[in-house]
Amino acid sequence: SAVISQKPSRDICQRGTSLTIQCQVDSQVTMMFWYRQQPGQSLTLIATANQGSEATYESGFVIDKFPISRPNLTFSTLTVSNMSPEDSSIYLCSVVGAGFTEAFFGQGTRLTVV
Amino acid sequence: AQSVTQLDSHVSVSEGTPVLLRCNYSSSYSPSLFWYVQHPNKGLQLLLKYTSAATLVKGINGFEAEFKKSETSFHLTKPSAHMSDAAEYFCVVSGRSSGTYKYIFGTGTRLKVLA
Numbered sequence: 001s002a003v004i005s006q007k008p009s010r011d012i013c014q015r016g017t018s019l020t021i022q023c024q025v026d027s028q029v030t031m032m033f034w035y036r037q038q039p040g041q042s043l044t045l046i047a048t049a050n051q052g053s054e055a056t057y058e059s060g061f062v063i064d065k066f067p068i069s070r071p072n073l074t075f076s077t078l079t080v081s082n083m084s085p086e087d088s089s090i091y092l093c094s095v096v097g098a099g100f101t102e103a104f105f106g107q108g109t110r111l112t113v114v
Numbered sequence: 115a116q117s118v119t120q121l122d123s124h125v126s127v128s129e130g131t132p133v134l135l136r137c138n139y140s141s142s143y144s145p146s147l148f149w150y151v152q153h154p155n156k157g158l159q160l161l162l163k164y165t166s167a168a169t170l171v172k173g174i175n176g177f178e179a180e181f182k183k184s185e186t187s188f189h190l191t192k193p194s195a196h197m198s199d200a201a202e203y204f205c206v207v208s209g210r211s212s213g214t215y216k217y218i219f220g221t222g223t224r225l226k227v228l229a
Contacts, residue, residue, distance in 0.1 A: 031215060033216075033217065035219075041221075041222075042204060042219045042220065042221045042222045043204070043219040044219075045216060045217070045218070045219075048214050048215075048216070056214050092158075094217065096215075096217070101146075101163065101165060102148055102160050102163050103148075103206075103208070103217045104160075105157055105158040106157070107157045108157065
């Protein structure tokens with residue numbers, strides 16, 4: 001299994017500002033993903049964080065709004081840029097180890113934009 | 115492309131009665147399938163997984179699921195519900211899609227357990 005530390009756990013931000021969320025894993029992992037979970041809804045994949053290259057974004061998500069970095073095999077960041085109240089959600093980091101078995105999830109970052 | 119459909123958004127059962135949460139999948143390849151549980155204000159926990167071994171998979175807390183290829187289903191069951199089972203349950207399919215490996219979530223089923 002993998003232990004994921006995600007920071008911050010929650011934040012309240014002003015509209016128009018940006019927030020960077022960090023995801024640190026205690027072991028090297030094959031894949032890292034970022035999800036969004038809007039209130040009362042399921043998880044939606046934002047992007048796959050690729051080590052040393054640009055992230056792969058899902059339809060409806062763009063790099064200018066959600067820039068992602070992954071400088072090594074154990075760390076990634078997601079930035080939510082130019083925030084609006086519609087960005088209020090839980091953002092989750094997820095990792096998968098070698099063998100593509102189950103995905104492990106961080107505790108999430110609860111973001112409120114006011 | 116791959117996807118999962120959770121057929122019930124809400125399920126209510128009485129404590130001590132069986133639980134059935136339904137999931138159908140679509141995948142171009144042999145899929146890996148998972149059930150996760152999310153308790154209120156808690157993180158996601160893996161209940162069980164199917165990765166092309168035994169079709170009947172046993173998980174934690176008495177849950178199990180059966181992979182049925184002919185029906186493209188992966189329903190989650192438990193013989194006797196407990197109050198602590200009340201939570202949101204997600205069926206997840208993983209596999210390669212559009213050149214990348216992804217884990218795709220169903221819309222979730224909220225399980226309510228009545229005393």
